[in-house]
Amino acid sequence: MLDYILIFAGYLCGSLSAAIITCRLMGLPDPRTQGSKNPGATNVLRVGGKKAAAITLFGDGIKGAIPVVVGQLMHASPLTLSLIALAAFLGHLYPIFFNFRGGKGVATFFGVLLAMVWPVGLAALATWLAMAMLFNISSLSALTAAVLAPFYVWWLRPEKEFIIVTIVISVILIWRHRSNIRNLIAGTEGKIKER
Numbered sequence: 001m002l003d004y005i006l007i008f009a010g011y012l013c014g015s016l017s018a019a020i021i022t023c024r025l026m027g028l029p030d031p032r033t034q035g036s037k038n039p040g041a042t043n044v045l046r047v048g049g050k051k052a053a054a055i056t057l058f059g060d061g062i063k064g065a066i067p068v069v070v071g072q073l074m075h076a077s078p079l080t081l082s083l084i085a086l087a088a089f090l091g092h093l094y095p096i097f098f099n100f101r102g103g104k105g106v107a108t109f110f111g112v113l114l115a116m117v118w119p120v121g122l123a124a125l126a127t128w129l130a131m132a133m134l135f136n137i138s139s140l141s142a143l144t145a146a147v148l149a150p151f152y153v154w155w156l157r158p159e160k161e162f163i164i165v166t167i168v169i170s171v172i173l174i175w176r177h178r179s180n181i182r183n184l185i186a187g188t189e190g191k192i193k194e195r
Contacts (some may be wrong), residue, residue: 002074003076003077003080003083006067006070006071006074006076006080006084007080007083007087008087009067009070010067010068010071010083010084010085010087010088010091011016011090011091011096011179012065012066012091012096013063013088014063014064014068014087014088014089014090014091014092014095014108015091015092015094015095015096015097015098015102016059016091016097017039017092017095017098017102017103018041018046018055018056018057018059018060018062018063018097018107019031019039019040019043019056019060019103020032020039020051020098021059021120021160022044022048022053022055022056022059023044023047023048025143026048026052028044028047028048028052029047030175031043031044032048032098032101034046034047035047038103038104039098039101039102040056040060040103040104040106040107041053041054041056041057041060041106041107042138044056050062057107058084058181058185059106059152060092060103060108061107061110061111061114062110062116062119063088063091063092063111063117064088064089064092064108064109064110064112065086065111065112065114066115067084067085067088068081068084068085068088068115068116069115070084071084072115077161078159079116079159079161080161081116081161081162082116082161082164082165083165085112085113085115085116085165085169086165086168086169087113088108088112089105089108089109089112089172090172092105092108092175093105094124095143102118104173104176104177105169105172105173105176106142106173109142109145109146109149109169109170109173110124110128110145111125111126112169113149113166113183115139116162116165116178117153117156117162119151119152119156119157120149120152120156120157120166123148123149123152124145124148124149124152125145125157127141127144127148128141128142128145129141129159131145131160132192133143136191136192137184137189137190137191137192138192139177139180139181139183139184139189140184140189142173142177143173143174143177143181144168144178146169146173146174147170147174148167149166149169149170150163150167150170153166160162162166162195
C-alpha cells in the first residue's frame with residue numbers, strides 16, 4: 001500500500017506546474033496563452049524574463065527530485081523508485097491541477113534522473129550543456145540528453161528497472177518534442193540566445 005501512495009504522491013507533486021504558479025505569483029500572463037503556449041521554463045523566459053524562468057526551472061526540477069528522494073528515504077525498491085520517477089514526470093506532462101496541460105518535461109526529466117541515479121543526472125546535464133554550447137539550440141540539447149540517458153544508466157547503474165524507466169521517460173520526452181524536431185529538420189528552430 002505504501003508503494004502505491006508514494007507513486008500517487010509522485011504524480012501529484014509532478015502536477016504542480018512551476019511555470020503556471022510562478023507566473024501567477026509574479027503577475028505575469030499564463031504561459032499557456034503566450035508564446036509557444038508551453039508551460040515550461042523556456043516559454044516563461046519569453047513571457048516573464050530570466051528571474052521567472054530560473055524559478056520555473058528550479059521548481060520543475062525539484063518537484064521531480066523530491067518524490068524520488070522520499071521514496072529512497074522510505075527504502076523503496078528500485079521498481080517503486082522507477083515508478084515514482086515516471087509518475088512525477090507524467091504529472092508534469094499531464095497535471096491534474098491544470099486540466100492535464102503540462103510542459104515538455106525537460107527540467108523534471110533532469111530532476112528525476114538526479115534523484116534516481118545522480119551520476120546519470122549529471123551526465124545528462126553535461127550533455128545538455130555541451131550541446132547548448134556547440135549548437136545554441138535548447139531542444140536539440142534536450143533531445144540529445146534524452147537519447148543518451150538510457151546508455152548512461154546502463155553504464156553507471158545497470159539495474160533493469162532504472163534502465164527501462166529511463167528509456168520510457170526518454171521516449172516520451174522525445175515524442176513531446178515532435179514539433180521541435182520538425183522545426184530542426186526545417187532549419188527553423190529558435191536559438192537559445194534569441195529567447
